[in-house]
Structure formats: structure tokens, C-alpha cells
Amino acid sequence: MKKGNKILIGGIALGVLMTGFMSNYHISPLDDVKASSSHEMTSSQQSVKxxxxxxxxxxxxxNMMINSTDYFKNASGSFRYYSKNAETDMDIDFVVDIENSKSYEKNTFRNLKTKSIVEPFEESIFNGEYYSVYRSQDYLATQLSLEELATSSGSSQFHYQKISTPDSQNQGIVADNTIEDRIATTDAQDSYVRKTETSLMGITKTVLLPEDFAIGFIGTDLSGWNIVSNEKYLDRDCVIVEPVLNAYYKGKHNAVSARFIIDSATGILLESHLIDSDGNDTFLTKINSLSLNQSLQTNVFDKHNHFIKENE
Known part of the structure; x- marks a missing residue:
């Protein structure tokens, strides 16, 4: 019997990912995705500016931040994702193969752990053909009532969907791929054309392709933010940026200031902070480990294959 032919839209990774990838139109910042890629791949070990x-x-x-995936072929590592507003605190492990459009992501929820709930996690994989999500019993126990958990019979634990990724050669590619090229004005309202991300990397996209930060938190008003220094982070050259938050982000995140650490060679977001008036983070991403253009553990992309075969 076929069970998992659709994805349960409820986990954070899915909410961020699926609707954006399947659409192909102009949108306001932080909403959706469309192809626009023309940069050649360059080495992250090049001389850094x-x-x-x-x-x-x-x-x-x-421009580097909105095109960061043009500057590396693959990535693996881990980071923390915290949002006070969304009541979310996760440790995220990731393996992303940009070149072959594959991704693995495991989100372990810190804020859901209790004495009896020790392993609440959600694992998502795109193997180039199927996008699949597996949820641990501990995670389900935090989301379902005891009655729902008893009667679910595992049907809520695994979901998958076959995905046809777009052929980038057939997309309307923007010639120069600058941030100005990505912004269109219709009826006096700016919209932003997102870069197609064919590896479907979920929450990991927040740090590996930080275009939302470039267009949203930082922005094209160059007088509204500063590059304050060049430093080292995780033994990588990086840029420290301090933007001035607009009223929307101040209200949404209860924050008064922001500080971002951006990789100088790729535009990857190494660390981000939105900070309240007491000096506490209300939003945080922090990469703890990062490996670029190294040999990948490719077996992680096949981890859900037996579940898919059982449900076909």
C-alpha cells in the first residue's frame, strides 16, 4: 500500500523549503525562488579580498551573498539556529552537494528536549530525485497527542515526494546576476527574484545561501549599514557587518541591533545576531564547523531509500 506520496508540511525545514522551490515568479523579499545564475565556480581557497x-x-x-553557491561545489558541517519569535532552537547537521543537486539535513530540537524526550529530530534528504522527511518518535511525541501518536501507525513518521528539478540551462538567466538585476519594481512595489537552489537544502540555505539577509536585513541602501572590520572565524577570512534594522525587523524580532559575520571568499553567513535592548540574542545562526569542496559522505543521500521503496 502506498503511504508517503506527499510531504507533511508542518516541520520547520519543509515550511522554509517546498513552496518556494516549486514556484517560478517575481515575489517580495523572503517569499519565493526563481532561477538566475551565471557566475562560474571559483575556489574558496583563492586570494581573499x-x-x-x-x-x-x-x-x-x-552580490557575493546572493550568489554564494557559485563559489563552492559542496559543503558539510553544523550550525545552531535560534529564533525567540518562532520558539525554535535547533542544532543542524548538513551535507550539501551543489554540483549534483543533493542535500542532507538533520535538525535536532534543543527546545523540545525533556527528561523523557531525549532525541527530537527531523531529518530531510534530497537525493536528486526524491525529497523525503523522517521524524523521530520523540519529535512526534512533542507534536501529537497520546491518542494521535497511538493511532498514527508510523504514517506521520516518514513522508516523501518526487521532485523534478528545473534545468538551469532552460531558465531565464539574468545576464550579470547582481543585486540590482534581481530587484524589479511593479506598481511602485519592489520584488526580488531568488536564485534557484536545486539541492533543496532547507534551513541550511539560511547560512549557505544568505540572500534573505542580503536583501532583507542588510539591503541595497548602502548608507544604512557598515562593514566594520575584516577578521578570522573558524580559521576563515570574514567580514563583520553591522546593519541598522528597519522598523519591520525591529518589531518582528524585538531587536534593536544586528551583527553578521560573512565569509570573504564565498558570501556564506558564518554567524548572525539580532539583539534586544538587554543585549540578548532574539535570533541567532552560528556555524560551528564548515568544510568546503572536500570529499563527501555521499551515503547520507541514500539513507531514506529503503523507506521510499517500501512505500512505492
């Missing part, structure tokens, strides 16, 4: 606070360097940094 030292960024100044000039408008030209700010623009170059923004």
Missing part, C-alpha cells in the same frame, strides 16, 4: 566600507565593496559583498 579585504573589504572596506566603500559603496563598491558593500555592493560586491551583497
Amino acid at each position: 579585504v573589504f572596506t566600507n566603500s559603496d563598491s565593496d558593500k555592493t560586491q559583498l551583497l
Whole structure:
């Protein structure tokens, strides 16, 4: 009997990912996705630029952030994702193969752990053909009532969907792929054309392709933010940026200031902080380990294959 032919839209990874990938139209910032890629892949080990606070360097940094996946072939590592507003605190392990459009992500929920709930996690995989999600019993126990859990018979634990990824060669590719190219104005309202991300990397996209931060939190008003220094983080050259939050983000995240650490060679978001008036983080991402362009444990992309075969 076929069970899992659709994905349960309820976990955080799915909510961020699926609707954006399947659509293909102009949208406001932080909503959706469309193809626009023309940069050649470059090595993350190249000579790294030292960024100044000039408008030209700010623009170059923004363009790198919205095209970060052009600067590496694969990535693996871990990071923390915390949002006070969303009541979410997760440790995320990831393996992403940009070149072959595959991804693995495991989200372990810190804020759901109790004495009896020790392993609440959600694991998502795109193997190039199927996008699948597996949820631990401990995670389900935090989401379902005892009666629902008893009668679910495992049907809520695994879901999958066959995905046809777009052929980037057949997409309307923007010639220069700058942040100006990505912004269109219709009826006096700006909209943003997102980059197609064919590896479907879920929450991991927050840090590996931080275009939402570039267009949203930082922005194209170059007078509204500063590059304050060039430093080292995880033994990588990075840029420290301090934007001035607009009223929308201040209200949404109860924050008064922000600080971002951005990789100088790729535009990857190494660390982000939205900070309240008491100096506490209300939103945080922090990469703890990062490996680029190294040999990958490719067996993780096949981890759910037996579940898929059982339900076909």
C-alpha cells in the first residue's frame, strides 16, 4: 500500500523549503525562488579580498551573498539556529552537494528536549530525485497527542515526494546576476527574484545561501549599514557587518541591533545576531564547523531509500 506520496508540511525545514522551490515568479523579499545564475565556480581557497566600507565593496559583498553557491561545489558541517519569535532552537547537521543537486539535513530540537524526550529530530534528504522527511518518535511525541501518536501507525513518521528539478540551462538567466538585476519594481512595489537552489537544502540555505539577509536585513541602501572590520572565524577570512534594522525587523524580532559575520571568499553567513535592548540574542545562526569542496559522505543521500521503496 502506498503511504508517503506527499510531504507533511508542518516541520520547520519543509515550511522554509517546498513552496518556494516549486514556484517560478517575481515575489517580495523572503517569499519565493526563481532561477538566475551565471557566475562560474571559483575556489574558496583563492586570494581573499579585504573589504572596506566603500559603496563598491558593500555592493560586491551583497552580490557575493546572493550568489554564494557559485563559489563552492559542496559543503558539510553544523550550525545552531535560534529564533525567540518562532520558539525554535535547533542544532543542524548538513551535507550539501551543489554540483549534483543533493542535500542532507538533520535538525535536532534543543527546545523540545525533556527528561523523557531525549532525541527530537527531523531529518530531510534530497537525493536528486526524491525529497523525503523522517521524524523521530520523540519529535512526534512533542507534536501529537497520546491518542494521535497511538493511532498514527508510523504514517506521520516518514513522508516523501518526487521532485523534478528545473534545468538551469532552460531558465531565464539574468545576464550579470547582481543585486540590482534581481530587484524589479511593479506598481511602485519592489520584488526580488531568488536564485534557484536545486539541492533543496532547507534551513541550511539560511547560512549557505544568505540572500534573505542580503536583501532583507542588510539591503541595497548602502548608507544604512557598515562593514566594520575584516577578521578570522573558524580559521576563515570574514567580514563583520553591522546593519541598522528597519522598523519591520525591529518589531518582528524585538531587536534593536544586528551583527553578521560573512565569509570573504564565498558570501556564506558564518554567524548572525539580532539583539534586544538587554543585549540578548532574539535570533541567532552560528556555524560551528564548515568544510568546503572536500570529499563527501555521499551515503547520507541514500539513507531514506529503503523507506521510499517500501512505500512505492
